[in-house]
Amino acid sequence: MSIRSFNPPMRTLMGPGPSDVHPRVLAAMARPTIGHLDPAFVGMMDEVKAMLQYAFQTRNHLTMPVSAPGSAGMETCFVNLVEPGDKVVVCVNGVFGGRMKENVDRLGGVPILVENAWGDPVDPNKLEDTLRSHGDARLVAFVHAETSTGARSDAKTLVEIAHRHDCLTIVDAVTSLGGIPMKVDEWGIDAIYSGSQKCLSCTPGLSPVSLNERAIEKIKRRKSPVPSWFLDLTLVMGYWGGSNKRTYHHTAPVNALYGLHEALVMLQEEGLENAWARHEKNYHALRAGVEALGLKFIVREDSRLPQLNAIAVPANIDEAKVRQLLLSDYNLEIGAGLGALAGRIFRVGLMGQTSSMKNVVLFVNALKEVIARLQHSAGRSAAEPPALRA
Amino acid sequence: MSIRSFNPPMRTLMGPGPSDVHPRVLAAMARPTIGHLDPAFVGMMDEVKAMLQYAFQTRNHLTMPVSAPGSAGMETCFVNLVEPGDKVVVCVNGVFGGRMKENVDRLGGVPILVENAWGDPVDPNKLEDTLRSHGDARLVAFVHAETSTGARSDAKTLVEIAHRHDCLTIVDAVTSLGGIPMKVDEWGIDAIYSGSQKCLSCTPGLSPVSLNERAIEKIKRRKSPVPSWFLDLTLVMGYWGGSNKRTYHHTAPVNALYGLHEALVMLQEEGLENAWARHEKNYHALRAGVEALGLKFIVREDSRLPQLNAIAVPANIDEAKVRQLLLSDYNLEIGAGLGALAGRIFRVGLMGQTSSMKNVVLFVNALKEVIARLQHSAGRSAAEPPALRA
Numbered sequence: 001m002s003i004r005s006f007n008p009p010m011r012t013l014m015g016p017g018p019s020d021v022h023p024r025v026l027a028a029m030a031r032p033t034i035g036h037l038d039p040a041f042v043g044m045m046d047e048v049k050a051m052l053q054y055a056f057q058t059r060n061h062l063t064m065p066v067s068a069p070g071s072a073g074m075e076t077c078f079v080n081l082v083e084p085g086d087k088v089v090v091c092v093n094g095v096f097g098g099r100m101k102e103n104v105d106r107l108g109g110v111p112i113l114v115e116n117a118w119g120d121p122v123d124p125n126k127l128e129d130t131l132r133s134h135g136d137a138r139l140v141a142f143v144h145a146e147t148s149t150g151a152r153s154d155a156k157t158l159v160e161i162a163h164r165h166d167c168l169t170i171v172d173a174v175t176s177l178g179g180i181p182m183k184v185d186e187w188g189i190d191a192i193y194s195g196s197q198k199c200l201s202c203t204p205g206l207s208p209v210s211l212n213e214r215a216i217e218k219i220k221r222r223k224s225p226v227p228s229w230f231l232d233l234t235l236v237m238g239y240w241g242g243s244n245k246r247t248y249h250h251t252a253p254v255n256a257l258y259g260l261h262e263a264l265v266m267l268q269e270e271g272l273e274n275a276w277a278r279h280e281k282n283y284h285a286l287r288a289g290v291e292a293l294g295l296k297f298i299v300r301e302d303s304r305l306p307q308l309n310a311i312a313v314p315a316n317i318d319e320a321k322v323r324q325l326l327l328s329d330y331n332l333e334i335g336a337g338l339g340a341l342a343g344r345i346f347r348v349g350l351m352g353q354t355s356s357m358k359n360v361v362l363f364v365n366a367l368k369e370v371i372a373r374l375q376h377s378a379g380r381s382a383a384e385p386p387a388l389r390a
Numbered sequence: 391m392s393i394r395s396f397n398p399p400m401r402t403l404m405g406p407g408p409s410d411v412h413p414r415v416l417a418a419m420a421r422p423t424i425g426h427l428d429p430a431f432v433g434m435m436d437e438v439k440a441m442l443q444y445a446f447q448t449r450n451h452l453t454m455p456v457s458a459p460g461s462a463g464m465e466t467c468f469v470n471l472v473e474p475g476d477k478v479v480v481c482v483n484g485v486f487g488g489r490m491k492e493n494v495d496r497l498g499g500v501p502i503l504v505e506n507a508w509g510d511p512v513d514p515n516k517l518e519d520t521l522r523s524h525g526d527a528r529l530v531a532f533v534h535a536e537t538s539t540g541a542r543s544d545a546k547t548l549v550e551i552a553h554r555h556d557c558l559t560i561v562d563a564v565t566s567l568g569g570i571p572m573k574v575d576e577w578g579i580d581a582i583y584s585g586s587q588k589c590l591s592c593t594p595g596l597s598p599v600s601l602n603e604r605a606i607e608k609i610k611r612r613k614s615p616v617p618s619w620f621l622d623l624t625l626v627m628g629y630w631g632g633s634n635k636r637t638y639h640h641t642a643p644v645n646a647l648y649g650l651h652e653a654l655v656m657l658q659e660e661g662l663e664n665a666w667a668r669h670e671k672n673y674h675a676l677r678a679g680v681e682a683l684g685l686k687f688i689v690r691e692d693s694r695l696p697q698l699n700a701i702a703v704p705a706n707i708d709e710a711k712v713r714q715l716l717l718s719d720y721n722l723e724i725g726a727g728l729g730a731l732a733g734r735i736f737r738v739g740l741m742g743q744t745s746s747m748k749n750v751v752l753f754v755n756a757l758k759e760v761i762a763r764l765q766h767s768a769g770r771s772a773a774e775p776p777a778l779r780a
Contacts, residue, residue, distance in 0.1 A: 001444060001658060003437045005414070006651050008424045017641060021423040024395070029645055030420035033411040033593050034398045035723045047393045054391060067595065068458035068620070071640040075620045099619065106617050197641055203423050205457065205595065205643025227496050227617050229489065230458070230465045248728065250461040251407060251587055253595025255419055256646055261396050268391060333425045338638070 011327075012354070014363055015335035016147050016308060017175070018197035018204045019351040021259075025202055028262035029255050036252040044261055045240065045252075051264035055177055055200070055272065056192065056210045058184035062233065063210040064240040065196070065260055067253050070174040073193030073207025075103060076231045077170045078141075080211075080219050081191060084108030087137040089130055089167065091122040091158070095148035095338045096172055100141045107227065112137060118340050119310065121303040122153040124161055131165035140167045145176035147198075148338045150310035150347065151299045152180065156187045163188060168215055174198060177208065178267055179279045179307035179351055190215040196256075199279070199307055201352025202263035205256050263352075279306045282355045286348070289364030293371070298345055307351040310337070312344065314371065316378065319343055322370050330366045401717070402744070404753055405725035406537050406698060407565070408587035408594045409741040411649075415592055418652035419645050426642040434651055435630065435642075441654035445567055445590070445662065446582065446600045448574035452623065453600040454630040455586070455650055457643050460564045463583030463597025465493060466621045467560045468531075470601075470609050471581060474498030477527040479520055479557065481512040483543070484536035485728045486562055494531075497617070502527060508730050509700065511543040511693040514551055521555035530557045535566035537588075538728045540700035540737065541689045542570065546577045553578060558605055564588060567598065568657055569669045569697035569741055580605040586646075589669065589697055591742025592653035595646050653742075669696045672745045676738070679754030683761070688735055697741040700727070702734065704761065706768065709733055712760055720756045 013020045034041050045064075052063050066073045078100070082088055086109045090101045093116035104111040112134050114126045122142050131137060140162035144155045155171060162169045168190040176182050179199030184192055191211045197204035211219075211233070219226075219233060226232040230250065238247035267275060283306030287297070290311055298310045313319040319336065323346070326332040335347030348363060403410045424431050435454075442453050456463045468490070472478055476499045480491045483506035494501040502524050504516045512532050521527060530552035534545045545561060552559045558580040566572050569589030574582055581601045587594035601609075601623070609616075609623060616622040620640065628637035657665060673696030677687070680701055688700045703709040709726065713736070716722040725737030738753060 001440060003441060003655055003658060005418065005655055006421075006434045006437070006648060008421050008434075008648070009428075009430055010422050011424045011428065013423065013425060015425055018423050018425060018644060021645075026420040026422070026645070028395065030416040031396075031398050032400050032416070033403065033408050033587075034401050035403060035405055035408060036594065038399075038401065038717070038723065040399055044396045044398075047396070050391060051393060068462060069640045069643065072458060072462075072620045075618060079618075102619050106615050106619055108617075195641065197423075203643065203645040204426065204641040205646050225496050227498075228465060228469075229492050229496055230462045250459045251585065251594040253459065253593065253643075253646065254408060255411075255416070255593040255649070256595050256643065258396060258398070259645070265393055265395055268393060327428070333428065 009331055012332045012359060012362060014349050014354055014359060015333045016347045016349050017195065017351060019201050019349055020353040021201055021203055022266060022353050024266060025259045025262045029203065029259040031258050033254050036254055037246060037248065041254065042246055044257070048257060048261050048264065051268055052208050055264065055267060056182065056184045057186065058210050060184065060210045060212050062216060062237060065257065066207040066209055067250060068207060069205055070193065070195030070207045072231065073195065073209050074099065074172060076209055076233065077191045077193050078103035078107060079228045079231050080226055080233050081139060081168065081170060081215060082107045082109040083222055083224050086110065086139065087112055087134055088139045088141060089114060089134065089137045091127060091142035092116065093120055093122055093149065093151060094118050094143065094146035096143045096146060100172070119149045119151055119298045121151050122158060124154065124157050127158055128161050131161065131167065138167050139170065141170040143172040144182065145173065145180065145305050145308065147175040147308055149299060149341065150305045150308045151303050152305045155189065159187050159189055168218060175305065175308055178275055180305065181276055184210055196260050199351045200263050200267065202260045203256065205253065206260050279350065279355050282350050282357060282360055283309065285357060285360045286350060289360060293364065293368055307349060307355065309348040309350065310345045311348060313346060317371060317374055319346060321374060322346070325370045326366055332362065332366055399721055402722045402749060402752060404739050404744055404749060405723045406737045406739050407585065407741060409591050409739055410743040411591055411593055412656060412743050414656060415649045415652045418648040419593065421648050423644050426644055427636060427638065431644065432636055434647070438647060438651050438654065441658055442598050442600070445654065445657060446572065446574045447576065448600050450574065450600045450602050452606060452627060455647065456597040456599055457640060458597060459595055460583065460585030460597045462621065463585065463599050464489065464562060466599055466623065467581045467583050468493035468497060469618045469621050470616055470623050471529060471558065471560065471605060472497045472499040473612055473614050476500065476529065477502055477524055478529045478531060479504060479524065479527045481517060481532035482506065483510055483512055483539065483541060484508050484533065485538035486533045486536060490531045490562070509539045509541055509688045511541050512548060514544060514547050517548060518551050521551065521557065528557050529560065531560040533562040534572065535563065535570065535695050535698065537565040537698055539689060539731065540695045540698045541693050542695045545579065549577050549579055558608060565695065565698055568665055570695065571666055574600055586650050589741045590653050590657065592650045593646065595643065596650050669740065669745050672740050672747060672750055673699065675747060675750045676740060679750060683754065683758055697739060697745065699738040699740065700735045701738060703736060707761060707764055709736060711764060715760045716756055722752065722756055
């Protein structure tokens with residue numbers, strides 16, 4: 001065996017995440033590793049917490065990055081807040097709502113589904129109806145920005161409805177945090193999780209979470225232990241908690257946290273509102289370019305995520321071939337459809353550092369060239385004798 | 391709020407992990423992020439798998455890094471292999487055996503403890519006796535290298551005993567992998583997990599695991615679903631599996647995996663046997679230096695881990711003060727005792743890149759100076775009037 005150092009190609013990441021990572025964040029990852037209980041590291045952890053509170057717009061004390069990707073952030077919320085037999089209303093309008101249901105099932109909870117078409121936002125009326133007919137549910141879960149379709153749901157309204165029915169809320173903000181308005185305290189969200197590699201433009205592998213006092217109270221009142229030792233928030237908080245004494249729980253991913261710290265410093269420098277406005281502005285440029293090519297978005301205009309755009313694949317075009325040519329000829333990554341939308345959409349991310357006019361222009365023109373090439377080649381191959389096609 | 395970029399101090403990491411990370415590994419972490427389904431990344435994943443098989447000395451197909459720290463690697467093994475009601479024999483001789491028991495409890499299993507004094511290896515006779523009186527147990531778990539005490543257990547013998555009683559084995563190799571001989575296939579270990587930040591000298595945050603066919607069969611025969619979606623190996627393998635088609639499961643921690651890849655390239659360049667020999671040699675140097683200071687190891691000689699040395703704190707010395715002075719005056723981190731050994735031992739790691747003659751000399755002489763300083767100052771303060779002590 002003789003495997004050598006790995007040197008990745010230089011891509012432009014316009015898929016559903018990871019998004020482009022700024023050299024400042026990459027440089028931070030390469031700083032010298034120190035111990036996870038080092039006083040200097042503990043000081044950095046406090047700064048990460050403070051900057052995550054800013055990003056989430058919350059004063060929640062329990063705000064911190066889980067030491068694993070967004071799926072583990074999802075699991076952290078469910079494994080702590082759901083007990084066997086609990087009825088949980090899960091709104092499903094894409095892959096990630098489905099994953100929430102999986103979490104409830106595996107924990108022995110009883111998922112009550114509010115089903116919506118893929119590409120639609122969650123319908124508040126359906127949620128209201130479901131809660132009326134399941135008065136014993138005490139938890140509502142939904143995805144703010146459905147990464148599989150590019151649909152934005154009205155988090156504020158859905159939380160209001162849930163609270164009116166005496167339910168706590170778990171909100172998936174993996175693709176929304178830092179890209180569109182997300183106001184945890186103002187909207188009253190009880191438990192929320194996100195990912196480092198989307199609009200925060202850090203490397204993948206960390207999942208910021210935030211829980212309010214009502215959620216913590218629910219955890220404290222559990223009748224059964226949290227089935228996961230690694231994700232048990234009462235233990236994790238001994239390490240991430242605010243006291244001066246940090247109790248060893250697990251070894252934190254030190255260098256990954258350097259990266260998140262730097263990404264959050266950059267968000268703070270830009271300002272959260274400015275970041276939201278930048279995502280919005282570049283979406284409009286993308287939309288103009290995409291529509292000029294005669295292509296259509298699958299999500300209706302008032303529910304589109306500016307940071308994640310699902311574009312219908314034109315008729316007679318091999319979508320996998322388009323993605324492959326963009327990657328090989330332009331070093332440009334875009335995403336495929338998942339589940340029911342596989343083969344039917346391109347997913348084009350304009351998240352975090354990726355959200356720039358430069359990338360919009362690159363994508364629109366590269367896509368135009370590749371589609372023209374495929375159409376030309378399809379035309380030729382129909383006209384020419386098979387022998388010449390190889 | 392105005393938080394600036396974080397610039398960590400330059401430490402020498404001689405605690406129980408993380409160990410020193412080579413600049414080559416840090417540089418790899420800073421390479422451009424690419425997508426987790428990028429063909430270039432998938433090729434790198436195959437190389438990581440092959441190099442982990444080498445490190446574990448196994449041909450197990452299911453060999454890969456879990457996208458989270460060692461504690462999640464432990465949980466991966468338990469959550470997949472333990473079902474409610476299962477009797478699991480757990481050998482406890484320190485903190486991490488205790489954590490294994492916690493895992494079994496939380497999964498609704500029935501832990502049967504084989505208890506040993508902290509600092510002792512697991513007693514094979516006790517395991518044999520326990521298995522004789524619990525013939526219905528089908529799983530045995532133990533820690534190969536107990537990080538909390540520095541004791542090495544005889545993994546080969548313990549696995550033989552377990553197999554003789556028709557039990558599968560879960561082995562914690564967090565601190566052993568890459569530091570002392572670990573031969574997964576030759577010894578017949580069924581499920582094993584480790585950490586990236588110990589003798590592999592990568593940054594913390596990843597947990598290499600390996601399971602053989604018998605373990606996979608047991609997972610396939612489960613009556614209940616794995617309670618964790620994130621750690622369900624049947625799902626994770628769709629992404630890390632050997633087929634050309636990688637199914638999206640979670641977003642892999644791309645840059646952290648660059649780091650692990652580079653650390654494994656370095657291990658391959660040195661050669662596993664040479665790495666083991668280096669750890670052994672530097673332990674002997676440390677031992678000579680420590681004994682010359684009149685200090686004692688707490689683990690008996692034939693069970694000591696060369697990479698993790700528990701040294702008794704001398705009488706009348708404040709151990710926290712020693713660690714604090716080593717950190718402030720020498721930028722040198724060593725570890726404290728955990729649990730029953732808190733305040734009673736120093737834990738001195740010579741793991742991975744940290745295991746060098748240079749570090750042995752630094753540690754022994756820095757410790758000598760600090761202890762002399764504390765003794766001198768204690769002598770002075772006893773002799774001098776309190777007013778002068780400030």
